Amino acid sequence: MAEPEGSGPITGLRDLKRERNRVLTAETAWRLFIQRGYDNVTVADICAAAEIAPRTFHRYFASKEDVIGEPLRYMTSLVSEHIAGAPAGMPDPAVLRSAMHKLGVFVVEHRDWLGALRTVIQNSAHLREGHQGVPPEREQEIIALLAARHGTSGEPSWQQRLQVAYAVTAFRIWHDEFLRGKVLDPLAQLDEMVATIELTSS
C-alpha cells in the first residue's frame, strides 16, 4: 500500500496515457465546437473523432458542458499557484493585482483560441447563461489561499471576500472587452481596471 494519494496524477505510465487521451479528447471537442457549433456536436461525434467510447468520455468529463469549462479551470489554477508562490510580505491587493496581470498575459497569448471558444459559448443558447466568469467556488479557494498567507484562521471578513470578488469581476469585464477587440493596450487597461479594487480596503 503506497501513500494515500487521492487525486494527484503522478508519474505512472498508465496515468500518462490517460492524461494524454483526456487532453486529446478535449482538444478534439473544442475543434468540433468551433467548426460546427456546440449544439451541432454530439458526444458521439466527439468520441468518434477522438477514438474513444462514449462511456470513457463521461469518465473524463462530468458532462459535455464540462469540456468547455476546462480552460477556465486551468486559468484559475494559474491564479492559485501564483498566489501560493507570492512573497510573504506582499499585501493582498498587490498579490491579487499581480495574479490578475499574469492571467491577463495568458489570455493575450492565447487570444485567438480563447476568442474562438468565447464565440462558441455566445452562439449556444445552453451555454450563454452561466458560463462566464469565475464560479463562486473558485473565489472561495482564492480567499482561502490569501488567508493562509498570513495565517489568519477563522472566517474571512466581508472586505476580503469583496476584494477578491471585485478582482475576478474586473478581470471578467476586461476579458470580455479584450476578446471583443475593443482595447488598444490590453495589459495596461487590465492593470487600470484591477487597480480599482485597491480603493475598497479603506
Added chain:
Amino acid sequence: MAEPEGSGPITGLRDLKRERNRVLTAETAWRLFIQRGYDNVTVADICAAAEIAPRTFHRYFASKEDVIGEPLRYMTSLVSEHIAGAPAGMPDPAVLRSAMHKLGVFVVEHRDWLGALRTVIQNSAHLREGHQGVPPEREQEIIALLAARHGTSGEPSWQQRLQVAYAVTAFRIWHDEFLRGKVLDPLAQLDEMVATIELTSS
C-alpha cells in the same frame, strides 16, 4: 388582426390560466426540491404533483434547471423596474445603490424561502457551479438602462460596466453572507458593501 404584441402577457382569460398554471408548477417544483433535493426529483414527479403533462412543463420552462432561475429573474426585473423609474437627475451610483437596497429588502422579507432554495442549490452538484449571482446578460440589461437614463448612445465605458458589475457582485456577497446568518444589521451592511462601488468613479 390586433396589435402585433409579441410577448406581453395581456389580460386574456387564456393567458391568465396559463400564467396561474405556470406559477403553480414552479411552486410545486420548489416544494419538491426543498423536500427531497434537486437531484432526487424528476420532471415527471413535478408534473404528477402539479397535474400537468411533461410536454407542457417544457413549454413553461426551458429546462428543469430553469425553474430554479425563476426567482433570480424576478429579482433582476425588480432592479430593472427600479432603475427605469428612478429620478432623472440622480447620478448612476446612487441609482445602483438604491436599486440594490430595494433588492435587499426583498431578500430580507423572503429570507426563509430564499434560504431554503439556496440550500437546494448548494446540495446539488449540478447546480452548485454557475447558479449564483447575476448572469452577464442581466448586467448588460442594467447597463443599457442606466445609459438610457441620460440618453447616452454608443458603447458603454468600462467604468460604467465595472460599476454595475461591482454593484451586483457586492450584492451577491452580501446575499450569501446574509443567508448564512452571519449578519446582524443586514440592510446597513448591504448599504456599506454596495457603497464601495462609489470609489471607482474617479
Added chain:
DNA sequence: ACCTTCGTGGCAGAATCTGCCACGAGGCAG
C-alpha cells in the same frame, strides 16, 4: 353560431448521463 387561434397532452425519438460487468494492459512483489 361559425371559424380561427392557441394552449394542452400524448407519442416517438434524439441525446445526455450512469450503473454494471468483463476484458486487458500497466504495475507490483516474489
Added chain:
DNA sequence: CTGCCTCGTGGCAGATTCTGCCACGAAGGT
C-alpha cells in the same frame, strides 16, 4: 521472469431530459 493485483477502457441497458409532431378542445373574435 512469472504470477497476481490494480485499474482504465468499452459495451450494454436503463433512467432522464428535452424536442418535433399531431390531434383535441377551450378561448376569442366575427
